[in-house]
Amino acid sequence: MSPKASRSRSRARALTGAAYAAPTAVMVAVFFLAPLLLVGWMSLHKWPLLGAPTMNAPDNYTRIADNDLVGSAVWFTLRYTVVMTVLLFVVAFGLALLVQHRRPGVGFLRTSFLLPMAVGFASASLLFLGLLSDEIGPVSDLLRKLGIIEGYVSWTSGSSTSALSSTVALVLWRFAGFNMLIILTGLQAIPLEVYEAARIDGATRWQTFRRVTIPLMRPTIALVLTMMVTGSLLAFDQFWILTRGGPDNSTTSLVMLIYREAFIRLDLGSASAISVALLAVLIVFNVVQLGVLRRRG
Amino acid sequence: MNSSNAVSRWGFYVTGIALAILFLSPLLWSGWASLRTPSGFGLENYDRLFTSDNGIRLEHIVNSVTVSALTVGGTLLVSTLGGYAFGRFQFPGRDALFLLTLAILMVPYATILIALYVLLGWIGLQDSLVGLSLVLIMFQLPFSIFMMRNSFEAVPRELEESAQVDGCTTFTALLRIMLPAVKPGLVTVGLFAFLTSWSEFFAPLILLNSTDKFTTTLAVVNMRTASHGSIDYAALEAGVVFMAVPCLLLFAFMQRSYVRGFTSGALKG
Numbered sequence: 352m353s354p355k356a357s358r359s360r361s362r363a364r365a366l367t368g369a370a371y372a373a374p375t376a377v378m379v380a381v382f383f384l385a386p387l388l389l390v391g392w393m394s395l396h397k398w399p400l401l402g403a404p405t406m407n408a409p410d411n412y413t414r415i416a417d418n419d420l421v422g423s424a425v426w427f428t429l430r431y432t433v434v435m436t437v438l439l440f441v442v443a444f445g446l447a448l449l450v451q452h453r454r455p456g457v458g459f460l461r462t463s464f465l466l467p468m469a470v471g472f473a474s475a476s477l478l479f480l481g482l483l484s485d486e487i488g489p490v491s492d493l494l495r496k497l498g499i500i501e502g503y504v505s506w507t508s509g510s511s512t513s514a515l516s517s518t519v520a521l522v523l524w525r526f527a528g529f530n531m532l533i534i535l536t537g538l539q540a541i542p543l544e545v546y547e548a549a550r551i552d553g554a555t556r557w558q559t560f561r562r563v564t565i566p567l568m569r570p571t572i573a574l575v576l577t578m579m580v581t582g583s584l585l586a587f588d589q590f591w592i593l594t595r596g597g598p599d600n601s602t603t604s605l606v607m608l609i610y611r612e613a614f615i616r617l618d619l620g621s622a623s624a625i626s627v628a629l630l631a632v633l634i635v636f637n638v639v640q641l642g643v644l645r646r647r648g
Numbered sequence: 649m650n651s652s653n654a655v656s657r658w659g660f661y662v663t664g665i666a667l668a669i670l671f672l673s674p675l676l677w678s679g680w681a682s683l684r685t686p687s688g689f690g691l692e693n694y695d696r697l698f699t700s701d702n703g704i705r706l707e708h709i710v711n712s713v714t715v716s717a718l719t720v721g722g723t724l725l726v727s728t729l730g731g732y733a734f735g736r737f738q739f740p741g742r743d744a745l746f747l748l749t750l751a752i753l754m755v756p757y758a759t760i761l762i763a764l765y766v767l768l769g770w771i772g773l774q775d776s777l778v779g780l781s782l783v784l785i786m787f788q789l790p791f792s793i794f795m796m797r798n799s800f801e802a803v804p805r806e807l808e809e810s811a812q813v814d815g816c817t818t819f820t821a822l823l824r825i826m827l828p829a830v831k832p833g834l835v836t837v838g839l840f841a842f843l844t845s846w847s848e849f850f851a852p853l854i855l856l857n858s859t860d861k862f863t864t865t866l867a868v869v870n871m872r873t874a875s876h877g878s879i880d881y882a883a884l885e886a887g888v889v890f891m892a893v894p895c896l897l898l899f900a901f902m903q904r905s906y907v908r909g910f911t912s913g914a915l916k917g
Contacts, residue, residue, distance in 0.1 A: 368738065369741075371732050375726055382785075386764045389767055390763040460667070464668075473868075475888075478678045480879075481681060585759075591869075592869055606758045613765075613854075633759075
């Protein structure tokens with residue numbers, strides 16, 4: 352084949368490839384890039400739910416600071432993110448260590464831990480609403496019989512601590528298995544010879560875990576931590592359904608606030624400004640995270 | 649076997665069984681609670697779920713099935729073609745587009761849904777099941793494109809070359825030779841697209857306004873959030889069971905194949 356024919360053939364092939372990628376390009380452009388630009392544009396306008404928008408920059412941003420709820424929502428979302436990430440990571444890692452080796456019964460345990468992830472998160476939130484209710488839920492009865500609590504406890508709305516704890520229990524139940532699966536695939540990618548070498552060197556189990564497992568697991572750990580932090584910063588369903596943001600707005604998360612600005616106060620401009628601020632924080636977080644990952648990996 | 653091994657074996661089984669009970673009991677309880685009635689057991693709670701004023705209506709189920717079918721079909725179509733392009737072809741802008749698709753993961757959708765709501769209004773797809781499905785497909789793309797690109801890359805070159813020798817176009821090669829080879833990837837992508845679209849709550853909450861467009865998830869949550877007096881918890885648990893059963897069945901039957909797809913595709917990067 353002549354070079355010219357070969358070149359025109361590879362050009363034809365490039366065109367074919369681009370054609371196959373076209374649907375992806377259209378989807379990404381219309382439903383990702385366009386709204387990304389639009390949310391920035393909207394944040395510079397007074398943008399009512401109905402009616403024409405008018406430019407009012409930078410009012411939406413300066414007003415974020417005046418919004419009473421913003422301070423408490425930011426503080427609550429950060430606290431929730433720290434508590435949730437630490438607990439979820441410890442539980443998921445523990446489960447993965449428990450079921451990492453093949454032995455009788457391990458398959459059953461893995462499936463048990465994974466099964467909650469098949470239940471949609473909104474459904475899981477409703478499940479826990481009933482489970483923790485005093486009307487039909489067994490939890491209060493059980494704890495009363497064990498003598499741990501006395502009288503009536505309203506888990507999801509009684510106090511900010513109990514509302515937060517209810518949410519933490521729900522998220523642990525729903526997401527521990529999924530994160531266990533990712534950690535498990537990381538654990539199993541470590542060659543057995545590495546452990547063998549550590550054993551020959553006389554390392555104890557704890558030393559092997561700290562000096563061998565953890566360093567080799569760093570990319571996987573970074574991945575699950577990123578997903579946990581991002582997921583917690585964007586928490587909505589669990590508070591919307593389980594605690595309704597209460598009591599007294601004490602469990603109102605940032606995304607709940609965005610929803611409230613947009614569809615209850617009908618102020619899309621203000622909702623967009625809060626979205627952009629949250630987005631900026633998340634992008635900085637992700638970039639830092641990627642940098643750390645690349646330097647160490 | 650020495651005694652410390654026996655102790656650790658007992659420790660493993662006692663801890664494992666206790667944890668399994670902890671993880672399984674909420675599921676078992678919701679099934680039990682949904683069947684429990686003041687007079688014993690029966691389907692009364694399900695009866696209220698499907699007949700009360702703000703319960704699930706037939707149209708909600710039709711809506712959910714429509715959205716799930718559109719999302720699964722659309723995700724499979726776009727990610728198969730895209731995965732084929734990214735895994736098997738060289739063209740200008742390929743890597744940029746691939747990275748841009750993955751960047752969707754970095755921009756959580758909660759922050760752009762308000763803009764999507766306005767945008768869908770401009771193209772006449774506000775409060776529409778098609779509009780919701782298109783948005784759900786976009787959210788599925790980073791995972792699905794990544795998965796399918798890796799699946800296509802893993803197909804041996806010789807397989808595709810033999811098709812070219814036979815004079816197949818790239819499209820016939822895709823249909824006859826490549827698709828059977830990437831089936832585990834397709835199953836995983838389809839399963840996740842279904843689980844997400846069937847259960848998704850936040851996107852339909854923002855993008856659908858009229859109650860006759862509601863999906864079942866929205867309808868069931870509405871029973872909780874729209875109730876001003878007391879909540880009908882038992883009917884709510886019936887709703888949870890109704891929502892969860894198709895997912896649990898699919899999940900149980902396909903666990904093996906999707907875990908394989910997960911480990912073979914996702915970690916190759």
